[in-house]
Amino acid sequence: MHHKRTSQWTQQLVFVGPALIFFALIIVVPFILGLYYSFTDWNGVSGEVAWVGLDNYKQILTNDTVFRDSFWFTTKFTVLGVILTNVLGFTLAYFLTKKLKSRNFLRTVFFMPNVIGGLLLGFIWQFIFVKGFAAIGDVTGIPFFNLPWLGTENTAFWAIVIVFVWQTAGYLMVIYISSLNNVPKDILEAAEIDGASRGQVLRSIIIPLIMPAATVCLFLAISWSFKMFDLNLSLTKGGPFGSTESVAMNIYNEAFSKNRYGLGTAKAIIFFIIVAVITTLQVKLTKSKEVEA
Amino acid sequence: MDITKNSRTGLAITEIIMLLVALLFLVPFYFLFVNSVKSFGDLLTNAASLPKSIEWGNYARAFEITKFPTAFINSFVITVVSNVLLVLVSAMAAYRMVRQNTAFNRILFVIFVAAMVVPFQSIMIPLVKVTSTVGLMNSIPGLVVCYLGFGIPMSVFLLHGFVKSIPLEIEEAATVDGTNTYGVFFRIVLPLMKPMLVTVFILNALWIWNDYLLPSLMLQSPELRTIPIATFAFFGQYTKQWDLALPALVMGVLPIIIFFLMMQKYIIEGITQGAVKG
Numbered sequence: 001m002h003h004k005r006t007s008q009w010t011q012q013l014v015f016v017g018p019a020l021i022f023f024a025l026i027i028v029v030p031f032i033l034g035l036y037y038s039f040t041d042w043n044g045v046s047g048e049v050a051w052v053g054l055d056n057y058k059q060i061l062t063n064d065t066v067f068r069d070s071f072w073f074t075t076k077f078t079v080l081g082v083i084l085t086n087v088l089g090f091t092l093a094y095f096l097t098k099k100l101k102s103r104n105f106l107r108t109v110f111f112m113p114n115v116i117g118g119l120l121l122g123f124i125w126q127f128i129f130v131k132g133f134a135a136i137g138d139v140t141g142i143p144f145f146n147l148p149w150l151g152t153e154n155t156a157f158w159a160i161v162i163v164f165v166w167q168t169a170g171y172l173m174v175i176y177i178s179s180l181n182n183v184p185k186d187i188l189e190a191a192e193i194d195g196a197s198r199g200q201v202l203r204s205i206i207i208p209l210i211m212p213a214a215t216v217c218l219f220l221a222i223s224w225s226f227k228m229f230d231l232n233l234s235l236t237k238g239g240p241f242g243s244t245e246s247v248a249m250n251i252y253n254e255a256f257s258k259n260r261y262g263l264g265t266a267k268a269i270i271f272f273i274i275v276a277v278i279t280t281l282q283v284k285l286t287k288s289k290e291v292e293a
Numbered sequence: 294m295d296i297t298k299n300s301r302t303g304l305a306i307t308e309i310i311m312l313l314v315a316l317l318f319l320v321p322f323y324f325l326f327v328n329s330v331k332s333f334g335d336l337l338t339n340a341a342s343l344p345k346s347i348e349w350g351n352y353a354r355a356f357e358i359t360k361f362p363t364a365f366i367n368s369f370v371i372t373v374v375s376n377v378l379l380v381l382v383s384a385m386a387a388y389r390m391v392r393q394n395t396a397f398n399r400i401l402f403v404i405f406v407a408a409m410v411v412p413f414q415s416i417m418i419p420l421v422k423v424t425s426t427v428g429l430m431n432s433i434p435g436l437v438v439c440y441l442g443f444g445i446p447m448s449v450f451l452l453h454g455f456v457k458s459i460p461l462e463i464e465e466a467a468t469v470d471g472t473n474t475y476g477v478f479f480r481i482v483l484p485l486m487k488p489m490l491v492t493v494f495i496l497n498a499l500w501i502w503n504d505y506l507l508p509s510l511m512l513q514s515p516e517l518r519t520i521p522i523a524t525f526a527f528f529g530q531y532t533k534q535w536d537l538a539l540p541a542l543v544m545g546v547l548p549i550i551i552f553f554l555m556m557q558k559y560i561i562e563g564i565t566q567g568a569v570k571g
Contacts, residue, residue, distance in 0.1 A: 008393075012389065016390065018386070019386035022445055023446070025442060026420065027442055030416040031419075034415065034419040037419060098304060109318050109319060110315065111560075112318075112553065115550065115552070115560075117505065117549075118505075119521045119524065120546055123528060124324075127325070128321055128324050131337075131340040131535065132324040134340070135340040135342075138339075171564065174561055175565065175568040178568075217568075223412075226412075227413070230503075234528070248412070248414045251414045252414065252506075256510075265418050265419065272412060275412050276411075280410075
């Protein structure tokens with residue numbers, strides 16, 4: 001009996017131990033330390049860390065206009081990014097579940113941008129906005145291409161939106177395709193026989209039945225756009241004049257460029273709370289709209 | 294008869310429209326590849342045209358400046374080693390957590406799932422402190438340890454769901470035949486988990502290969518640079534030198550595009566499975 005209990009202990013240690021150790025060291029400990037540092041004036045270098053209470057939080061919430069601007073930018077970007085990626089992803093999926101000859105080729109093309117990391121994509125698109133668009137503009141004379149794409153606040157915002165949508169719509173498309181394939185054919189046929197129009201079928205049958213996929217896709221799109229960093233860094237570096245600085249980049253700059261680690265960790269905690277609250281609410285909300293076939 | 298004809302024309306029109314959209318999706322790649330072999334002058338005059346002459350010399354110089362082979366090997370080693378360990382460690386934990394449904398294991402599972410909503414930016418600042426305290430800074434093994442920590446919640450979560458679907462009878466039969474727990478896991482369960490292990494491997498491989506922020510915080514030495522880090526460093530140094538930058542970018546994206554085209558089926562399946570579980 002005693003021997004058996006020891007071997008259970010050993011087994012638990014061998015099987016779960018490594019995962020637990022890495023998880024604790026890399027996520028739990030920094031998270032708790034972060035909570036602590038957010039109440040201090042730590043500068044990241046010195047050993048002296050003074051407790052400042054809620055000062056960091058007060059400063060961020062009341063007079064940090066740069067943080068407020070980055071938060072506003074991220075919110076606008078998230079709203080547009082989530083809507084556009086999901087609409088495009090779903091539209092592509094809707095047509096790619098029809099019997100097209102080039103279906104497999106099309107899926108490959110639409111998904112491909114997603115395998116390239118955001119950092120490299122940002123640099124590639126920097127060239128396209130600066131040189132490529134200008135060249136198209138010269139040839140075609142369409143004013144859209146001759147805009148100073150990365151030069152003004154408004155166009156730079158749209159530039160990031162365009163690249164983000166191009167990058168992520170294909171991923172959401174894959175999820176929507178698998179969900180559309182699971183919509184029972186007999187229900188669709190029955191609706192057709194009853195004389196429902198394509199729009200009616202889409203609205204009243206297809207969309208309610210793919211809500212589980214929508215839950216996942218909205219969750220992914222929200223967390224990706226809210227956490228955007230790589231693309232932002234390589235495409236605009238937050239410019240012009242800090243107008244496209246995302247919250248993630250603002251936190252990074254606070255800590256690693258300005259050496260205000262205490263303030264940075266407080267921002268990071270606020271960021272975590274916002275991401276957690278928004279995604280939880282969204283999942284709850286869309287899950288309540290899910291129906292069974 | 295009329296209806297089928299109608300829908301066939303409809304299908305053909307849809308097909309043409311979709312091919313045009315696909316072309317639009319491919320335009321950035323056209324710009325990237327075509328301009329990467331142009332001379333600097335040619336590139337500045339017209340970025341949309343085909344090259345006047347093909348300059349492979351751009352590639353040779355970019356290859357040298359970015360120290361491409363080193364960056365490639367670093368990225369490759371980090372991705373493969375992190376992933377093999379991640380899959381193994383997560384599979385063992387997931388297996389045990391399903392089969393020994395103790396209160397401890399249940400709470401641990403909830404914590405793993407909850408940790409998935411923690412954004413990287415929320416822990417990166419103290420993470421730098423923790424990793425330098427325990428001596429993981431500026432080393433590839435140190436970075437691998439970080440990827441293990443970050444990858445475990447999602448990997449355990451996916452594998453946990455899969456283990457539940459494995460029938461217990463097979464394991465019981467093996468136990469009756471005298472196989473111990475470790476034998477059951479390594480010789481019976483692990484091979485049965487293969488489809489999900491592949492999924493987890495691929496999802497993590499794409500993420501780790503493309504990751505910029507974590508290696509940029511962890512690796513300072515130039516000889517430890519991964520592809521994203523080398524590319525970023527290159528852009529800091531050669532701003533607007535597009536005749537060198539574009540070949541560097543092509544070399545940066547080519548490995549992952551080739552990987553994608555080869556593993557396409559598994560990648561698409563992996564995303565679908567990952568999404569259903571998530």
